[in-house]
Structure formats: structure tokens, C-alpha cells
Amino acid sequence: MTRNPRSSRPAVTTNVVVFTLRDDKLKLLLVRRRSDPYKGMWALPGGYVEADEDLDDSAMRALEDSTGVAGVYLEQLYTFGAPDRDPRGRSISVAYYALVPSEKLQLRTASDSEAIGWFALDELEPLAFDHNEMVHVAHQRLAAKLAYSTIALQFMPQKFTLSExxxxxxxxxxxxxxKRNFRKRVLALDQIDQTQEVRRNGSHRPARLYSVRNPGEVQIIR
Amino acid sequence: MTRNPRSSRPAVTTNVVVFTLRDDKLKLLLVRRRSDPYKGMWALPGGYVEADEDLDDSAMRALEDSTGVAGVYLEQLYTFGAPDRDPRGRSISVAYYALVPSEKLQLRTASDSEAIGWFALDELEPLAFDHNEMVHVAHQRLAAKLAYSTIALQFMPQKFTLSExxxxxxxxxxxxxxKRNFRKRVLALDQIDQTQEVRRNGSHRPARLYSVRNPGEVQIIR
DNA sequence: TGAAATAGTGTACGTTCGACACTATCCTTC
DNA sequence: GAAGGATAGTGTCGAACGTACACTATTTCA
Known part of the structure; x- marks a missing residue:
């Protein structure tokens, strides 16, 4: 492992697949590219890793720059490094995914004059670079984690109903x-607490509100 | 995502945690470093990613260089990029892990005059760089995968006993x-076949030999 | 006051998981 | 050639868990 002159010095970036639930759909955050390559296309938020910056910090920064939110769940997903993934030259991207509660949503749109928005996962158009693949891997990982962790609670605001x-x-x-099996299962996790409040929401019986017992923590279960 | 002058151009390497089962122990492959930093310490096999090389190929090359085996199970693990992980300067390592059947073991020892060997996982000394952490993460991932995949079959030679x-x-x-519950479980996977052979191995009843139905494939189960 | 809409609740059955102990076969030794 | 040592191989039963399934409760609005 000596410095090899034939080895490349790739550009290293992070990208973040930011999920949220909005308008009754699973959506993710995209930004429109303002320059080539892929100028005008939608892409995942991301950026170059700074000289003295940890990978996690770089991903978090990309997330905060685009969403304005901090302290959300963020996990490294996979590293993409096909030699031709960036037409400008060799580039490695460490992909992350993040889960944002629908309440925290306050996009920093237009503040940096960048087009940005939420897009339904099941109506995605082709994205820049290999970002469609990143989205696919992130969705798979997320779905798998539902089965053996409490990761879904990261989507929830402070108070929420079981139907939500x-x-x-x-x-x-x-x-x-x-419905009945679902309630049994999530209550058995022992990770959400009933509150005394209900939410009136339309012409029907109000729903009891619950809260996450350990916000920020994701437990592995079974 | 324009080229940012403040961004670094880190060295990008791959490292591989190569597991095998040998002498009744879970072991992994280490090479002794011949130069600074960490000269003389043991480290994971690995190397720089070549200019036009895919990450998977780079890891595979590191694996083949050190073990001489090809076609073994290899999976990306995690990417390590703490700014100070290499005292020589910024470096990103994409870590992989590999499973090698005990029969295929033919170390290319000394061929490149490099010290190389198998070390029991539970008697590891401190390794170079952040390689202890890589080993830890790899072991965790491997243990988790036992529960929901047929990954363990990647350790097995062509013919093996259920006890093995x-x-x-x-x-x-x-x-x-x-023993009984284990046999029930693995046979229910429907991924290993009884052969007509037995193995005589000491002064006791011989064990029936089995073979993997789909070698090379790892199935996700349940 | 009745209709529409969502909230909330329990049981019974089938499957899976886990605990548990004895017989079979081969080799070695006396 | 009999006995002892060593590992291979086999089944049952109870508990826990997962799944299918339908009706009542509460609110708003017409």
C-alpha cells in the first residue's frame, strides 16, 4: 500500500437520497442541475467532500444546505464508483439516505436560486449521473429495514396517529x-407512547395521538 | 455540483476483509506492511483504485493478489473516510468483505516477498489504520446475514458435512x-443436496456429504 | 337524525421456533 | 471379538408468533 503513481485521484462526492412522506406519497428531494453535465436535469443533492471533512459531515452538509433541517436520520448507503459515472472524469460518490419527518419540511428553495423540490418515488423521471440507481438501492434498503428495525419512526413528527x-x-x-395486525405489531415494539390528545381531522371519529419514546434512536428488533 | 477548488482529491483505496474457517476457527487474511506508515504491522489486503478500474474490480484484484483465488463471494461493506485515517494525507477506503471456502486456500505467500497469513478473529492484535474497525463492521454484517440469507454456504467446499x-x-x-434444530433449518432452506457419499473421519460413524445446489448464489430468505 | 368517514378493538387457527435424549456406526484397544 | 469412545443422525411437544378476518365507536355534515 505504497503511493502508486498509476493510481488515480478521483473526485470524491457525497449524495443523499432524502425521503419524506408528503401528500400521501413517498417522495424524495431533488435539485435541478444548473450546469453541465446533465444541465437542467434533476439530481440528488450532494457535493464534493471538503479537504478536512468527514464523509458523514459532507452528507449532512448537503442535506442541510438543501432542506434546512438538521438532526435527521442519516445513514451511509453504498459507494458508487464506476469509472464512467461522471463524464468529466473519475469520480466516486458515497451515497447516503436520510429520513425527514413531514413536519420539518422547510425547503431552502430559491434562497440560492436553485430549483429544488419533492418528487414522488413512483413517478421519477431519469435523473443525472447514476442517481436513479442510488434511489433504487436506497428504497430497497429502507424497505428491508422496516422489517427488523424501528426506522419508520424517523418519519414521524412529534405527535402522530397510528393510521399515519x-x-x-x-x-x-x-x-x-x-389495521389490527399492524397496531398489534407496532405497539408491541414498545417504542411509542399514547398521549392524552386526539386529532380531529374530518367528519369522523378523532384519532388518538402517539409520540416516539426515543426519538433519534433506531432500534434493531427481533 | 460544479468542480469546487476547495475540495480535496483524496487517495481512494479498497480494502478487503477476507474470512475463512480454518483450524476450527473463524480467521481472516492479513498482510504485513513493508513500509511506513504502520511499517511492520498487520493490515487488511488492499490497494489503490486504478485510474480506469471499477471499485469491485479493485477489491477483487486485491483479493486475488493476496489469495490467488478468484470467483469467491465479495460484497461492498462500508466506506471509511475520516480525515485523519491515513497519516500521509486524505484517503478514502471502500471496504469489502469476502468469504473463502477453506479448500480454495492457496496463499501466494512470499511470491511477492510479502508476509501474509491467517489470523483468528478473536485473537486479533491492533492493525494498521482503521482496519480493526473494518473487521468489526464486517463481522457484524456477516453475523447479521446468517439470519436472513444463505451466505454461510459460501464458506463450504464442494462436498461438506452438516456438522461442518x-x-x-x-x-x-x-x-x-x-444439532437437530440446525439440521431442520438448513435442510428447509432447500439449498443443499444430499450426495451418495460419506466421509470417514476418525473412529466414529461416517458423516453424509452434502453439496450446495446453487454455488455462487446467495439467496435472501424469509 | 341518518349517512359518511375514519378510529378502534379480539379471536382463532396455522406455522414456526426452541427445548430436549436416545440410537447408529465406525474405530481402537484390550 | 467385545467394550468403550467418538461423532452422526433422528422426532415430539409446547410456546410464541403471524395472519386472516368484521364489527362497533365517534365525529361531522347535510
């Missing part, structure tokens, strides 16, 4: 779940 | 398993 939580599962897994 | 397979699980999970 069920919708999170259904939108990620892309299938309907049984 | 059980030992693989026990050494990775670090716990004894019940």
Missing part, C-alpha cells in the same frame, strides 16, 4: 397492511 | 447451536 404510521409502512412497502 | 456447516454458523455467531 401505517401509511408510512404501506407507502414504503407498496402494499396494504391489516 | 454447523460449525461455520457457531464460529460466526459465537454460540453453540442445537
Amino acid at each position: 404510521l401505517q401509511k408510512v409502512y404501506e407507502r414504503i412497502l407498496n402494499e396494504k397492511l391489516d | 456447516l454447523q460449525k461455520v454458523y457457531e464460529r460466526i455467531l459465537n454460540e453453540k447451536l442445537d
Whole structure:
């Protein structure tokens, strides 16, 4: 492992697949590219890793720059490094994914005169670079984690109903779940607490509000 | 995502945590460093990513250079990029892990005059760089995958006994398993076939030999 | 006050998981 | 050639868990 003159010095970037649940759909954050390559196309937020910056910090910075939110769940996903993934030259991207509660959403749109927005996962157009693949891998990982962790709770605001939580599962897994079984299961996790409040939301019975017992923590279960 | 002058151009390397089962222990492959930094210490095999080389190919090359084996299971693990992880300067390492059947073991020792060897996972000394951490993460990932995939079969030679397979699980999970329940479970996977042969191996009843139905494939189960 | 809409609740069955002990076969030794 | 030592191989039962399934409760609005 000596310095090899034939080895390249690739550009190293991070990209973040930012998920949220909005308008009853699983959506992700995209920014429009203002310069070539792929000028005008939508892409995942991201950027170059600074000289003295940890990879996690770089991803977090990309996330905060585009969403304005901090302290959300962020996890390294996979590293993409096909030699031709960037037409400008060799580039490695360490991909992350993040889960943002729908309440925290305050896009820093136009502040840096960049077009930015939320897009439904199931209506995605072709993205810049290999970003479609990143999105695909992130979605797979997220769906898998639902089965053996409490990661879905990272989507929830401080107070939420069980129906809302069920919708999170259904939108990620892309299938309907049984209401009674679902409630049994999530309550058995022992990670959400009933509050004394209810939410009145339309001409029907109000729903009890719950809160996450350990916000910020994701537990591995079973 | 324009080229940022303040961004660094880190060296990009791959490292591979090569697992095998040998002498009844879970072991991994280490090479002794011949130059600074960490000269004389043991480290994971690895090397710089070549200018036109895919990350997977780079890891595979590091693996083949050190073990001489090809066509083994190799999976990207995690990317390590702490700014100070290499005292020579900024460096990113994309870590992989590989599983090698004990039969294929033919170390290319001394051919490039490099010290190389197998070390028991539970008696590891401090390694160069952040390689202890890589080993730890790889072991965790491997243990987790036992529960929901057929990855353990990648350790097995063409013909093997169920007791040998059980030992693989026990050494990775670090716990004894019940023989009857284990056999029920792995046979229910429907991924290994009984052969007509037995292996005589000491002064006791010979063990039936089995073979992997789809070698090279790792199935996700349940 | 009735209709529409979502919230909330329990049971029964099938499957899976885990604990548990004895017989079979081969080799070695006396 | 009999006995002892060593590993291979085999089945049952109870508990826990997952899954299918339908009706009542509460609110708003017409």
C-alpha cells in the first residue's frame, strides 16, 4: 500500500437520497442541475467532500444546505464508483439516505436560486449521473429495514396517529397492511407512547395521538 | 455540483476483509506492511483504485493478489473516510468483505516477498489504520446475514458435512447451536443436496456429504 | 337524525421456533 | 471379538408468533 503513481485521484462526492412522506406519497428531494453535465436535469443533492471533512459531515452538509433541517436520520448507503459515472472524469460518490419527518419540511428553495423540490418515488423521471440507481438501492434498503428495525419512526413528527404510521409502512412497502395486525405489531415494539390528545381531522371519529419514546434512536428488533 | 477548488482529491483505496474457517476457527487474511506508515504491522489486503478500474474490480484484484483465488463471494461493506485515517494525507477506503471456502486456500505467500497469513478473529492484535474497525463492521454484517440469507454456504467446499456447516454458523455467531434444530433449518432452506457419499473421519460413524445446489448464489430468505 | 368517514378493538387457527435424549456406526484397544 | 469412545443422525411437544378476518365507536355534515 505504497503511493502508486498509476493510481488515480478521483473526485470524491457525497449524495443523499432524502425521503419524506408528503401528500400521501413517498417522495424524495431533488435539485435541478444548473450546469453541465446533465444541465437542467434533476439530481440528488450532494457535493464534493471538503479537504478536512468527514464523509458523514459532507452528507449532512448537503442535506442541510438543501432542506434546512438538521438532526435527521442519516445513514451511509453504498459507494458508487464506476469509472464512467461522471463524464468529466473519475469520480466516486458515497451515497447516503436520510429520513425527514413531514413536519420539518422547510425547503431552502430559491434562497440560492436553485430549483429544488419533492418528487414522488413512483413517478421519477431519469435523473443525472447514476442517481436513479442510488434511489433504487436506497428504497430497497429502507424497505428491508422496516422489517427488523424501528426506522419508520424517523418519519414521524412529534405527535402522530397510528393510521399515519401505517401509511408510512404501506407507502414504503407498496402494499396494504391489516389495521389490527399492524397496531398489534407496532405497539408491541414498545417504542411509542399514547398521549392524552386526539386529532380531529374530518367528519369522523378523532384519532388518538402517539409520540416516539426515543426519538433519534433506531432500534434493531427481533 | 460544479468542480469546487476547495475540495480535496483524496487517495481512494479498497480494502478487503477476507474470512475463512480454518483450524476450527473463524480467521481472516492479513498482510504485513513493508513500509511506513504502520511499517511492520498487520493490515487488511488492499490497494489503490486504478485510474480506469471499477471499485469491485479493485477489491477483487486485491483479493486475488493476496489469495490467488478468484470467483469467491465479495460484497461492498462500508466506506471509511475520516480525515485523519491515513497519516500521509486524505484517503478514502471502500471496504469489502469476502468469504473463502477453506479448500480454495492457496496463499501466494512470499511470491511477492510479502508476509501474509491467517489470523483468528478473536485473537486479533491492533492493525494498521482503521482496519480493526473494518473487521468489526464486517463481522457484524456477516453475523447479521446468517439470519436472513444463505451466505454461510459460501464458506463450504464442494462436498461438506452438516456438522461442518454447523460449525461455520457457531464460529460466526459465537454460540453453540442445537444439532437437530440446525439440521431442520438448513435442510428447509432447500439449498443443499444430499450426495451418495460419506466421509470417514476418525473412529466414529461416517458423516453424509452434502453439496450446495446453487454455488455462487446467495439467496435472501424469509 | 341518518349517512359518511375514519378510529378502534379480539379471536382463532396455522406455522414456526426452541427445548430436549436416545440410537447408529465406525474405530481402537484390550 | 467385545467394550468403550467418538461423532452422526433422528422426532415430539409446547410456546410464541403471524395472519386472516368484521364489527362497533365517534365525529361531522347535510
